[in-house]
Amino acid sequence: MIGDGVSRRGFLEVGGGVTAASLALTTGSAAALVQSGAAVRALGQEMPNDVELPAAPPRKKRADSVGFAIVGLGDYALKQMMPRFVQAERAHVAALVSGNPEKLNRVGDAYGIPRNARYSYETFANIAPDKQVEAVYIVLPSGLHAEWTTRAFAAGKHVLCEKPMALSSAECERMIAAGRRANRKLMIAYRSHFEPHNLQAMELMARGAAGQLRLLRTEQSYRMSPTSPSENWRVNRALTGGGALEDLGIYGLQAALYLTREMPESISATTFRPAGDPRFSEIFAQVSSQWRFPSGAVAQLATSYDSSGANFVHARGTTGALIMDPATNYSGQKMTLEAGGGREFQSGDPTVQFARQLDHFVDAIREGVRIRTPGEMGLRDLRLIEAIYASAAAGRTVRLNPDATIRS
Numbered sequence: 001m002i003g004d005g006v007s008r009r010g011f012l013e014v015g016g017g018v019t020a021a022s023l024a025l026t027t028g029s030a031a032a033l034v035q036s037g038a039a040v041r042a043l044g045q046e047m048p049n050d051v052e053l054p055a056a057p058p059r060k061k062r063a064d065s066v067g068f069a070i071v072g073l074g075d076y077a078l079k080q081m082m083p084r085f086v087q088a089e090r091a092h093v094a095a096l097v098s099g100n101p102e103k104l105n106r107v108g109d110a111y112g113i114p115r116n117a118r119y120s121y122e123t124f125a126n127i128a129p130d131k132q133v134e135a136v137y138i139v140l141p142s143g144l145h146a147e148w149t150t151r152a153f154a155a156g157k158h159v160l161c162e163k164p165m166a167l168s169s170a171e172c173e174r175m176i177a178a179g180r181r182a183n184r185k186l187m188i189a190y191r192s193h194f195e196p197h198n199l200q201a202m203e204l205m206a207r208g209a210a211g212q213l214r215l216l217r218t219e220q221s222y223r224m225s226p227t228s229p230s231e232n233w234r235v236n237r238a239l240t241g242g243g244a245l246e247d248l249g250i251y252g253l254q255a256a257l258y259l260t261r262e263m264p265e266s267i268s269a270t271t272f273r274p275a276g277d278p279r280f281s282e283i284f285a286q287v288s289s290q291w292r293f294p295s296g297a298v299a300q301l302a303t304s305y306d307s308s309g310a311n312f313v314h315a316r317g318t319t320g321a322l323i324m325d326p327a328t329n330y331s332g333q334k335m336t337l338e339a340g341g342g343r344e345f346q347s348g349d350p351t352v353q354f355a356r357q358l359d360h361f362v363d364a365i366r367e368g369v370r371i372r373t374p375g376e377m378g379l380r381d382l383r384l385i386e387a388i389y390a391s392a393a394a395g396r397t398v399r400l401n402p403d404a405t406i407r408s
Contacts, residue, residue, distance in 0.1 A: 040141075042144055042148075058111065094117060127155050138160070141240065142164050143238050145161050159179065193373050200347045201259060205259045216255075219312055220244075221307045235282060237283055244285075249287060260299065262297070263400070272285055280306070288303075
């Protein structure tokens with residue numbers, strides 16, 4: 001589970017850049033600044049706590065390995081993704097981008113990154129002629145994904161972008177268009193598509209191991225410590241959108257789609273914010289929605305920043321049930337199929353999801369393999385998120401087109 005500190009992807013300030021998604025919120029100062037035309041820009045943040053840097057630079061990879069520039073040296077980049085490059089067959093860290101010079105040099109020394117491959121946010125454009133860098137991994141707060149993806153394409157690099165892809169479907173469309181103009185690949189870092197338990201769950205449901213799917217329930221939640229929009233980007237509307245749905249709930253949203261293998265035809269949703277809580281002055285504390293699929297199956301999705309921790313997916317069919325709990329963690333996944341006697345599946349090491357994600361993107365770059373989690377998937381998911389918020393704001397069910405846009 002991701003913590004609630006500010007250090008995962010870097011610290012930001014109101015200044016200039018991109019706009020946030022339009023949400024049904026009574027907003028505080030940050031959102032008002034966004035509405036008036038200002039937005040956000042990347043700054044440096046101190047080194048996160050408890051980072052274990054490598055004692056020696058990682059081994060050199062094979063000649064066809066793709067060099068990545070990591071944009072944003074926060075908690076997730078330093079504790080999860082960068083250490084996993086060691087496990088990737090042909091992906092390596094070739095450059096770093098950060099607004100904190102001390103952290104940049106400390107991390108650069110540990111990973112053996114040449115001094116001329118350590119960039120600030122201000123000097124990022126200089127990465128264009130750097131032939132050691134073929135791809136950029138955007139690990140910044142969500143409100144910056146669109147801007148920095150576009151910048152990376154302008155520099156001629158392929159892009160692996162963290163989820164959610166952006167804060168609005170319009171931003172997603174611009175990112176996709178920028179990649180096409182640059183003739184470069186765009187992949188969204190939906191790691192569960194490379195995790196053994198989730199992959200086996202997809203296969204089991206596809207072959208009807210639980211019969212015809214009737215009900216799917218997901219929940220991703222935890223209780224956030226006291227904070228405010230000026231302290232934590234995850235509760236700042238301009239940086240995170242509506243909150244838990246984009247950060248945690250998107251895993252449940254994804255599971256509902258890849259386990260049903262359908263698009264919903266209608267969505268009904270509600271949102272909640274406790275009065276007087278600084279954590280939720282700009283974002284929602286919790287979001288829940290019910291989806292109906294053309295097959296008749298129903299999905300119930302819940303996500304929260306203000307309830308005890310949960311991360312599960314239950315898929316119940318006519319002859320059994322598939323239970324994943326925890327479902328989409330960094331590690332520790334468990335899965336049971338209840339059909340003709342319960343059976344727990346050991347599907348492999350969940351931590352391979354990170355390296356497999358990297359190697360899949362390299363396969364797309366080198367061999368033209370079809371990307372499993374392309375920008376179009378990120379766009380689809382933002383349209384669904386927008387439909388959830390639209391339903392909650394209107395207090396009624398919304399009907400959807402097959403491409404997840406709202407029917408007029």
